[in-house]
Amino acid sequence: MLQKKICMLGAFAVGKTSLVRRFVESIYSDVYQTTVGVKIDKKIAQTDDREVALVLWDLYGEDDFQKTRWSYLKGASGYLLVADGTRRATLDKAISLAQRAREEVGPLPFIFVMNKCDLAPDWDLEPDWEARLAALNWTTLRSSAKSGEGVEEAFLQLTRKILAGS
Amino acid sequence: MTNFLQEVLTRLGYVFLEYQGNAEFRLLSPAPRWLSEVWIIPGAEGSIILVAEKSPFLADFLDKADVLLSSDDNATCQSEPWVERSPSGKEIPLQALALHVNGKRYLALQSPETQFKERAQLLQTARESLLEHEKLLREIQKKEILLHCIIHDLSQPLSVMSVTLDCLAEEPVSKKARRLLDLGKHASDQQMSMIRDILQVFSSDLKASIDAEKGADFTANLLQAARKVIDAFTPVFLAKTVSLRVDARADPSANWLVRGESTRLERIFSNLLENALRYAPSGTGVTIGLSREGEFLKAVVDDEGPGLPADLSPSQIFSLFSKGKESGGKAGLGLYFCQLTVERWGGAIGCESRAGGGSRFWFRLPVASQGEKTPAGGDAPREAATHDTMSIGKGPMRILLADDQEEIRILTTHQLERRGHHVVTVANGQKALEALQREAFDVILLDEQMPVMTGLETLKAIRKQEKKHAHAVVIALTGYNTDPDRERLLKAGFDGVIGKPFRMKALELMLRGAADTTQANLSAPEEEAAAPAPRSVADLLERVGGDEGLLRKMARTFLRDTPKRLAEIQKAIRAKRGEKLAFFAHALKGPVGIFGAEEAHQHCQDLQEHGRKLEFSEALRIYDALKEEIAELESNLRGYAGQKGSPRSGATRSGKRRVLTSKRKSR
Numbered sequence: 001m002l003q004k005k006i007c008m009l010g011a012f013a014v015g016k017t018s019l020v021r022r023f024v025e026s027i028y029s030d031v032y033q034t035t036v037g038v039k040i041d042k043k044i045a046q047t048d049d050r051e052v053a054l055v056l057w058d059l060y061g062e063d064d065f066q067k068t069r070w071s072y073l074k075g076a077s078g079y080l081l082v083a084d085g086t087r088r089a090t091l092d093k094a095i096s097l098a099q100r101a102r103e104e105v106g107p108l109p110f111i112f113v114m115n116k117c118d119l120a121p122d123w124d125l126e127p128d129w130e131a132r133l134a135a136l137n138w139t140t141l142r143s144s145a146k147s148g149e150g151v152e153e154a155f156l157q158l159t160r161k162i163l164a165g166s
Numbered sequence: 167m168t169n170f171l172q173e174v175l176t177r178l179g180y181v182f183l184e185y186q187g188n189a190e191f192r193l194l195s196p197a198p199r200w201l202s203e204v205w206i207i208p209g210a211e212g213s214i215i216l217v218a219e220k221s222p223f224l225a226d227f228l229d230k231a232d233v234l235l236s237s238d239d240n241a242t243c244q245s246e247p248w249v250e251r252s253p254s255g256k257e258i259p260l261q262a263l264a265l266h267v268n269g270k271r272y273l274a275l276q277s278p279e280t281q282f283k284e285r286a287q288l289l290q291t292a293r294e295s296l297l298e299h300e301k302l303l304r305e306i307q308k309k310e311i312l313l314h315c316i317i318h319d320l321s322q323p324l325s326v327m328s329v330t331l332d333c334l335a336e337e338p339v340s341k342k343a344r345r346l347l348d349l350g351k352h353a354s355d356q357q358m359s360m361i362r363d364i365l366q367v368f369s370s371d372l373k374a375s376i377d378a379e380k381g382a383d384f385t386a387n388l389l390q391a392a393r394k395v396i397d398a399f400t401p402v403f404l405a406k407t408v409s410l411r412v413d414a415r416a417d418p419s420a421n422w423l424v425r426g427e428s429t430r431l432e433r434i435f436s437n438l439l440e441n442a443l444r445y446a447p448s449g450t451g452v453t454i455g456l457s458r459e460g461e462f463l464k465a466v467v468d469d470e471g472p473g474l475p476a477d478l479s480p481s482q483i484f485s486l487f488s489k490g491k492e493s494g495g496k497a498g499l500g501l502y503f504c505q506l507t508v509e510r511w512g513g514a515i516g517c518e519s520r521a522g523g524g525s526r527f528w529f530r531l532p533v534a535s536q537g538e539k540t541p542a543g544g545d546a547p548r549e550a551a552t553h554d555t556m557s558i559g560k561g562p563m564r565i566l567l568a569d570d571q572e573e574i575r576i577l578t579t580h581q582l583e584r585r586g587h588h589v590v591t592v593a594n595g596q597k598a599l600e601a602l603q604r605e606a607f608d609v610i611l612l613d614e615q616m617p618v619m620t621g622l623e624t625l626k627a628i629r630k631q632e633k634k635h636a637h638a639v640v641i642a643l644t645g646y647n648t649d650p651d652r653e654r655l656l657k658a659g660f661d662g663v664i665g666k667p668f669r670m671k672a673l674e675l676m677l678r679g680a681a682d683t684t685q686a687n688l689s690a691p692e693e694e695a696a697a698p699a700p701r702s703v704a705d706l707l708e709r710v711g712g713d714e715g716l717l718r719k720m721a722r723t724f725l726r727d728t729p730k731r732l733a734e735i736q737k738a739i740r741a742k743r744g745e746k747l748a749f750f751a752h753a754l755k756g757p758v759g760i761f762g763a764e765e766a767h768q769h770c771q772d773l774q775e776h777g778r779k780l781e782f783s784e785a786l787r788i789y790d791a792l793k794e795e796i797a798e799l800e801s802n803l804r805g806y807a808g809q810k811g812s813p814r815s816g817a818t819r820s821g822k823r824r825v826l827t828s829k830r831k832s833r
Contacts, residue, residue, distance in 0.1 A: 132406075
């Protein structure tokens with residue numbers, strides 16, 4: 001079976017681990033648990049007529065305490081870039097991480113996910129954030145690991161994007 | 167491996183595998199339970215395991231380790247910790263060590279559960295604190311804005327009520343009507359006092375900034391703040407292919423210290439840069455320029471975007487919730503925050519379209535110097551006395567009043583004209599400037615918050631124009647009537663400040679001060695105009711319009727409620743409940759003030775402050791002193807109220823001249 005390595009990138013506490021758990025195990029916990037190191041999960045995804053084994057590398061979120069290890073991105077087929085709609089600084093961090101990823105490992109397929117859409121009334125974003133990202137040719141989705149909205153779609157869309165490019 | 171070594175390594179939590187070639191590893195000791203759990207292997211010593219198939223992380227790690235081990239016969243290579251989930255869902259932390267020893271390659275694995283948990287706990291705590299901090303900052307900003315909106319909304323109608331009562335008080339009215347007017351006036355004064363208390367107590371951010379501003383080290387480096395923010399924003403700007411830089415002419419060796427606080431200064435730059443980025447087209451640049459302007463340092467943020475929105479004036483752009491029709495901005499709080507902060511620090515902020523295209527947002531802050539004290543000690547407001555002052559006679563004055571509230575304009579004009587002054591009123595700063603072009607005025611009264619052009623902007627324009635002319639006496643009318651606000655306005659260049667709602671007597675005193683060209687400070691009439699504390703029952707009776715029944719009722723209410731309040735104060739001190747102490751001390755302060763018990767009033771004020779600051783060491787001593795004062799007051803009031811238990815009960819008319827409390831002792 002075809003196997004693809006996918007990394008999760010984003011600032012800390014944006015919900016990367018929660019998205020993986022929702023996708024892999026269909027569960028969600030409200031309690032924030034920081035990720036130390038890397039968490040590896042696997043999931044067989046069905047896209048159109050193909051089965052793909054996705055190996056999900058949930059990298060710890062970047063902040064002053066832990067910097068992203070770009071070597072983990074080597075060998076990856078693509079990545080899911082995550083930000084938290086309630087914290088506008090995480091969008092800036094995502095933009096900065098995408099640029100850094102391109103410098104480190106070259107162009108890789110990725111999907112941008114604005115997470116926590118269940119808290120959309122509390123989002124602290126500029127109204128034109130999607131237009132701003134569209135101008136960068138980013139594929140953007142809204143998701144909620146809590147409700148499950150957009151989660152499967154994000155991983156499957158990324159898988160299709162990876163397969164289309166391979 | 168010897169049995170001894172095997173035993174030691176097993177006890178240390180390691181399991182060793184020897185590389186056999188073809189991606190195969192051989193277990194040198196029985197696999198521990200955690201390894202069997204995560205990989206589901208038989209685990210017997212000598213078992214062959216395809217490690218890369220079992221763990222994608224190890225496959226990646228061994229690839230990288232291989233490069234190092236191939237080049238060095240005795241090299242070791244350690245992985246970062248990682249977590250694998252067992253088929254049963256258990257998360258198992260792992261760490262690997264690859265070694266090259268005597269021509270053979272080994273892989274050592276361990277599950278550092280304890281260290282992993284400790285590290286996770288540490289990171290968890292640090293990140294939760296960061297999240298809390300971010301949340302708190304957002305809350306503070308929201309609260310500050312809300313607070314200022316509330317203060318403004320509460321103050322405006324109150325001003326109208328207060329001035330209306332002043333106007334009515336000057337009409338010939340019956341004794342009964344005068345009593346009612348006095349009561350109304352007293353209530354409106356009380357409400358204004360409560361508004362000020364709200365501002366002081368609930369604006370923790372404001373209080374913190376006031377406290378900080380009083381410190382000698384309340385300084386921030388403008389150039390450093392600009393550079394720090396540029397570093398943070400560069401990736402975001404690059405993503406939009408907009409360049410970002412500090413103007414090369416900013417000399418790093420110059421003094422860039424301003425009065426301010428560095429975190430908030432960075433927030434100001436951040437807000438201005440975000441704003442610039444929003445409008446800057448791809449391929450253009452944004453430049454931060456820094457320069458010195460007299461006693462101020464000025465920062466400009468220049469972009470090459472479309473310029474300022476046509477539907478908004480520069481002053482509207484900084485107002486609360488302001489957004490251009492075509493803008494993609496946020497709620498309109500960022501620039502409002504900048505304005506609040508810069509002006510609080512004694513600076514100014516503005517924006518303009520640039521001649522060559524694009525817009526310029528600028529702000530300026532006072533230069534910080536060694537040994538600088540509070541803003542009150544600044545030079546700017548006192549400079550007024552050294553200027554040539556307009557010729558102001560002691561008779562009627564020509565007064566220009568700019569206020570956007572029509573009721574205030576009508577009522578204030580009515581009162582000033584009754585006193586023989588000539589008054590011209592306008593609704594905003596722009597119109598005030600136009601009026602000043604047409605005729606000269608002795609005094610200019612400017613409301614701080616006006617549409618089109620604020621009081622501060624108008625003042626700046628007036629001061630700019632007057633460079634070649636005589637100094638104009640400009641008095642600020644403000645709803646933000648706290649000491650720091652008065653200091654801020656004086657520092658900005660006003661000759662005097664009067665809080666709204668103001669007593670006409672206070673304004674009259676200030677106008678007299680303006681007429682006296684030797685008087686430099688016009689900002690203290692509030693105290694001078696404050697009604698004197700009643701010293702006797704006769705004073706009190708006069709205050710309530712001669713209504714003895716009402717006065718007796720007030721005395722009985724006081725005697726009924728005071729013991730309960732005192733008990734609550736004592737309880738709060740013993741329980742060390744600062745909030746309650748402040749609340750009950752405040753509740754008692756008003757009534758003792760009414761009865762002219764100055765010493766007791768001061769004790770209440772002190773207790774209120776101690777409660778707010780959660781300082782209890784002196785509180786009991788002050789409480790005892792307060793109790794003593796109250797006992798004296800109660801004794802006198804019992805006599806007047808006709809209650810039993812007082813040697814002075816059954817007061818006669820002569821008793822009306824009795825002193826209510828001891829005179830205030832020197833402090």
